[in-house]
Amino acid sequence: xxxxxxxxxxxxxxxxxxxxxxxxxxxxxxxxxxxxxxxxxxxxxxxxxxxxxxxxxxxxxxxxxxxxxxxxxxxxxxxxxxxxxxxxxxxxxxxxxxxxxxxxxxxxxxxxxxxxxxxxxxxxxxxxxxxxxxxxxxxxxxxxxxxxxxxxxxxxxxxxxxxxxxxxxxxxxxxxxxxxxxxxxxxxxxxxxxxxxxxxxxxxxxxxxxxxxxxxxxxxxxxxxxxxxxxxxxxxxxxxxxxxxxxxxxxxxxxxxxxxxxxxxxxxxxxxxxxxxxxxxxxxxxxxxxxxxxxxxxxxxxxxxxxxxxxxxxxxxxxxxxxxxxxxxxxxxxxxxxxxxxxxxxxxxxxxxxxxxxxxxxxxxxxxxxxxxxxxxxxxxxxxxxxxxxxxxxxxxxxxxxxxxxxxxxxxxxxxxxxxxxxxxxxxxxxxxxxxxxxxxxxxxxxxxxxxxxxxxxxxxxxxxxxxxxxxxxxxxxxxxxxxxx
Amino acid sequence: xxxxxxxxxxxxxxxxxxxxxxxxxxxxxxxxxxxxxxxxxxxxxxxxxxxxxxxxxxxxxxxxxxxxxxxxxxxxxxxxxxxxxxxxxxxxxxxxxxxxxxxxxxxxxxxxxxxxxxxxxxxxxxxxxxxxxxxxxxxxxxxxxxxxxxxxxxxxxxxxxxxxxxxxxxxxxxxxxxxxxxxxxxxxxxxxxxxxxxxxxxxxxxxxxxxxxxxxxxxxxxxxxxxxxxxxxxxxxxxxxxxxxxxxxxxxxxxxxxxxxxxxxxxxxxxxxxxxxxxxx
Numbered sequence: 001x002x003x004x005x006x007x008x009x010x011x012x013x014x015x016x017x018x019x020x021x022x023x024x025x026x027x028x029x030x031x032x033x034x035x036x037x038x039x040x041x042x043x044x045x046x047x048x049x050x051x052x053x054x055x056x057x058x059x060x061x062x063x064x065x066x067x068x069x070x071x072x073x074x075x076x077x078x079x080x081x082x083x084x085x086x087x088x089x090x091x092x093x094x095x096x097x098x099x100x101x102x103x104x105x106x107x108x109x110x111x112x113x114x115x116x117x118x119x120x121x122x123x124x125x126x127x128x129x130x131x132x133x134x135x136x137x138x139x140x141x142x143x144x145x146x147x148x149x150x151x152x153x154x155x156x157x158x159x160x161x162x163x164x165x166x167x168x169x170x171x172x173x174x175x176x177x178x179x180x181x182x183x184x185x186x187x188x189x190x191x192x193x194x195x196x197x198x199x200x201x202x203x204x205x206x207x208x209x210x211x212x213x214x215x216x217x218x219x220x221x222x223x224x225x226x227x228x229x230x231x232x233x234x235x236x237x238x239x240x241x242x243x244x245x246x247x248x249x250x251x252x253x254x255x256x257x258x259x260x261x262x263x264x265x266x267x268x269x270x271x272x273x274x275x276x277x278x279x280x281x282x283x284x285x286x287x288x289x290x291x292x293x294x295x296x297x298x299x300x301x302x303x304x305x306x307x308x309x310x311x312x313x314x315x316x317x318x319x320x321x322x323x324x325x326x327x328x329x330x331x332x333x334x335x336x337x338x339x340x341x342x343x344x345x346x347x348x349x350x351x352x353x354x355x356x357x358x359x360x361x362x363x364x365x366x367x368x369x370x371x372x373x374x375x376x377x378x379x380x381x382x383x384x385x386x387x388x389x390x391x392x393x394x395x396x397x398x399x400x401x402x403x404x405x406x407x408x409x410x411x412x413x414x415x416x417x418x419x420x421x422x423x424x425x426x427x428x429x430x431x432x433x434x435x436x437x438x439x440x441x442x443x444x445x446x447x448x449x450x451x452x453x454x455x456x457x458x459x460x461x462x463x464x465x466x467x468x469x470x471x472x473x474x475x476x477x478x479x480x481x482x483x484x485x486x
Numbered sequence: 487x488x489x490x491x492x493x494x495x496x497x498x499x500x501x502x503x504x505x506x507x508x509x510x511x512x513x514x515x516x517x518x519x520x521x522x523x524x525x526x527x528x529x530x531x532x533x534x535x536x537x538x539x540x541x542x543x544x545x546x547x548x549x550x551x552x553x554x555x556x557x558x559x560x561x562x563x564x565x566x567x568x569x570x571x572x573x574x575x576x577x578x579x580x581x582x583x584x585x586x587x588x589x590x591x592x593x594x595x596x597x598x599x600x601x602x603x604x605x606x607x608x609x610x611x612x613x614x615x616x617x618x619x620x621x622x623x624x625x626x627x628x629x630x631x632x633x634x635x636x637x638x639x640x641x642x643x644x645x646x647x648x649x650x651x652x653x654x655x656x657x658x659x660x661x662x663x664x665x666x667x668x669x670x671x672x673x674x675x676x677x678x679x680x681x682x683x684x685x686x687x688x689x690x691x692x693x694x695x696x697x698x699x700x701x702x703x704x705x706x707x708x709x710x711x712x713x714x715x716x717x718x719x720x721x722x723x724x725x726x727x728x729x730x731x732x733x734x735x736x737x738x739x740x741x742x743x744x745x746x747x748x749x750x751x752x753x754x755x756x757x758x759x760x761x762x763x764x765x766x767x
Binding site: 017018019021023030034285336344 | 646651693
């Protein structure tokens, strides 16, 4: 019998709610709806109760940093956890943090770094909430060495849709643990997360840059360096053709060992991690307006080529040290940079991230890059990473590679872009590839079943039926990839 | 809180009988799918005039006010206008003192309109205050209507507009907010507070492209000014509505209506306090 926490009394005060536009981070999808912001477990349960009473479905949402529709619930309500953001416990001797769901990566690292700890897995922005990153089982530039965030979670409290709060871990209720991590909020809401963090001996990492003339060189570099690197990532110029197909710039980083940093107290301080507020004299908050001028195919082709050329100098200067925040949170360097893609009318971007096993990776990625160019849908940004498998049921990760492609979305190109992605998806699935729910907006109804193991999907669906028989928890993503059949 | 009459679905212009067709709607330059507005304080005066103009321009308007009878009258008056313009009007009886009702009512109105791009807060009261009168009840009631209601409605709209990165909030304030006058201390106070609040909201929402417009009408021929002495530059509520919407669309931050009141405002603001206390302006 599973250990169960008794259902708590409903809070006397209803949680704060407002009527808002709820969109995916890439802005290409969104819907108006009620956003309920609980501040306690009781208010989470009150949010369930309220939605059930009104016959509305409920989507769980953190900071809304998933690119696609993972936290969008058109026609229903949203439960937004950003107001439930206390660090419940922090033990600097063991490095275990016990967090409420809405604690952001930024709030976490700022709390723990001065004491010599760092979140073990971080995305490219510090904005996501801990519940969000665990629900999507995110990876970072260190996926090949550190796994996904789920690998670092010790224990979870999960508020199930029928009002029971259940504690689970690898030992206790292991099925629920492995299904809920990466289960994109469809089984329940995390109300408490115990996370192991990573000991660091400096606030800096040592970064090396290298240039690669094509995709093969990038892959060879990764394979040669992955044993000694903690982080590996490559930027890919998606405009380059022919011999230069898949060319790019590699960044490799490693944590410093004890003693390497002469003054760790200084580099671990928040002041040292602080990102500058201006770029070339332009206040960062307005820099997106400048970027908007370049947000077209021709300028992006030039910018990508210029970046590749300039990479030569970075590669020449040899290893250099960079603060953990500056190295990790590239997407936070220019606030609101995504507005360069548009601000209204579902203009924005999608990120189409293709995960492929080693055997098919190189040729399939080259085919994708060529097809992009042939069809006139060239991503403005390509990011290449190395991955490893993990035990979570719906995980995207595999022993292989990923290439993340940022496509601009406009009302004019939308239909064509979706059709293009559908073509690419066929190639990817035929090559044994996978996709990632934190990014995806284009997979069709049957694609998910072709990419995930059938037994895992069946087990997930069975668990969903058990804990949420009336399908209270839903999102656009859930309806799109799982269909109504559960 | 109840819907007094139902929304009129937009109807094609050819359905209107030719003999009762009002003049064609002026092109307001706003995309049809963005003609969605909530007007609070719509039963009379400037609020009602704004509703009439918006409906005439093809907006779908949710009109809110305390007095249901008047709202029904406004709805009947606007229905033929809506028919020819493609707009619509729905009315909701609501007392802005009931700020707890606001989130749910805002959500319902925005859902019915299928989106929202404009909120106009025009509700205000200005009871006569005797020279020796210091009536706390009466004063706090003005704060409730003129200020608390404004904060409740603008907050609801700000939250939506911030998340959708577009929308306009118009607060109908007053030249009275420029100075503390002896005649109606709390009315002036509420308008001054409203000016500051709207300015803060404007600054806070500027980054995401949402506009907040503070309008300061001078003397407008409405129930509020009726019977007052010494009025000058008096304009009709319709003219005020026209100028207010024009100000909002030009993304003016603060606009005197009519604009020449800016001179009066500047002059009055510059009078030193030791003189101002002896003046009856």
